[in-house]
Amino acid sequence: MRATWLEVDLARLGENYRILKNRLSKKTRVIAVVKANAYGHGAVPVAKKLLELGAARLAVATAGEGAELRNAGIGAPIHLLGSLHPLEAEDALKADLIPTLASLEAARVLAALRPGAKVHVKVDTGMGRVGVRPEELPGFLAEVEAMGLFVEGILTHFAVADEDLAFTRLQLERFLEAVRGLKKRYLLHAANSAAVLAGVASDLDFVRPGIALYGLPPDQSLKSKLKPILSWKARATLLKTLSPGHGVGYGLTWKAEGGEILATLPFGYADGFPRALSNRGFLRLGQEYLPVVGRVSMDQTTVLLKAPPPPDAVFEVVTPDLDPKTSLTGRALALGTINYELATLLSSRLPRMYH
Ligand SMILES: Cc1ncc(COP(=O)(O)O)c(C=O)c1O
Numbered sequence: 001m002r003a004t005w006l007e008v009d010l011a012r013l014g015e016n017y018r019i020l021k022n023r024l025s026k027k028t029r030v031i032a033v034v035k036a037n038a039y040g041h042g043a044v045p046v047a048k049k050l051l052e053l054g055a056a057r058l059a060v061a062t063a064g065e066g067a068e069l070r071n072a073g074i075g076a077p078i079h080l081l082g083s084l085h086p087l088e089a090e091d092a093l094k095a096d097l098i099p100t101l102a103s104l105e106a107a108r109v110l111a112a113l114r115p116g117a118k119v120h121v122k123v124d125t126g127m128g129r130v131g132v133r134p135e136e137l138p139g140f141l142a143e144v145e146a147m148g149l150f151v152e153g154i155l156t157h158f159a160v161a162d163e164d165l166a167f168t169r170l171q172l173e174r175f176l177e178a179v180r181g182l183k184k185r186y187l188l189h190a191a192n193s194a195a196v197l198a199g200v201a202s203d204l205d206f207v208r209p210g211i212a213l214y215g216l217p218p219d220q221s222l223k224s225k226l227k228p229i230l231s232w233k234a235r236a237t238l239l240k241t242l243s244p245g246h247g248v249g250y251g252l253t254w255k256a257e258g259g260e261i262l263a264t265l266p267f268g269y270a271d272g273f274p275r276a277l278s279n280r281g282f283l284r285l286g287q288e289y290l291p292v293v294g295r296v297s298m299d300q301t302t303v304l305l306k307a308p309p310p311p312d313a314v315f316e317v318v319t320p321d322l323d324p325k326t327s328l329t330g331r332a333l334a335l336g337t338i339n340y341e342l343a344t345l346l347s348s349r350l351p352r353m354y355h
Pocket residue numbers: 033081082157191192193194208209210211212218
């Protein structure tokens with residue numbers, strides 16, 4: 001038990017899943033992206049719920065993340081995103097993951113460890129990060145298949161699906177062009193959340209949404225049909241009235257005029273509450289915004305109150321909405337980052353409750 005915790009609303013996860021599902025062609029299935037502890041929401045309960053909702057497969061970023069799902073009894077196919085490094089091959093196979101290949105060196109190691117292993121091959125259609133060039137694809141497939149690996153699918157990833165649909169469509173064209181002449185029929189997938197919402201590549205064999213499942217808008221907009229599913233709550237560990245000139249926190253960056261009511265809350269930057277919110281962030285208590293005063297420390301944060309709170313007061317650290325001051329998306333905008341980062345920063349040491 002801790003006096004600070006996350007609550008994840010799995011019914012709302014279902015609502016977001018259905019919003020995305022309604023944008024897909026009938027045959028298109030969902031690979032639900034649950035990497036980084038399901039974007040901070042807790043991989044196992046979220047993955048189980050997504051499979052119950054009808055997701056066909058899951059995707060993670062590391063073999064360890066895949067192993068966590070397997071250890072929880074999840075048997076669905078799990079993709080390992082990124083480009084497999086030879087060092088990861090053994091663990092990926094142990095966890096029965098489907099690696100993403102873009103390097104022959106990794107392919108060789110994988111084939112030596114497990115002839116016939118199932119893989120997907122990634123094509124770089126414009127993002128420049130991971131994937132073989134479209135013109136290299138036929139040669140790469142031939143080599144990998146000659147090694148004895150089973151290439152089940154081919155994928156690409158969009159760089160600007162949240163902001164440039166023309167370039168996203170160009171990436172899709174390059175992808176379809178690259179696979180057009182191939183002798184075998186591979187399973188194809190490309191769309192992330194933003195592409196699904198925009199209807200690009202939402203009719204291939206699979207889509208790979210992540211952020212939108214959690215109700216967080218991929219384009220960082222504060223207007224969205226999606227519903228954030230995560231709340232972060234806390235109780236105060238200490239309340240005090242400050243005397244004039246009393247400083248608060250490391251560096252004594254804030255000083256009381258006298259008479260202010262200060263609440264100390266038991267979370268800090270080690271829990272994923274950014275230190276950059278020192279003297280500029282807010283929490284919520286009922287309808288009221290409470291300013292963070294002093295520096296956020298590793299395990300403690302201090303806020304000001306206008307009046308003594310009720311004894312059982314539950315402070316809202318993250319609200320499950322698009323509030324500019326207290327939601328993940330609003331706060332990300334204020335801090336010059338993205339909701340993806342603030343969600344994935346939520347530490348595994350925070351207890352998570354599901355309802
Ligand atoms: C290869 C790949 N596919 C899909 C996703 C999901 O993206 P999003 O969370 O924007 O839907 C990611 C996330 O980074 C990814 O790396």
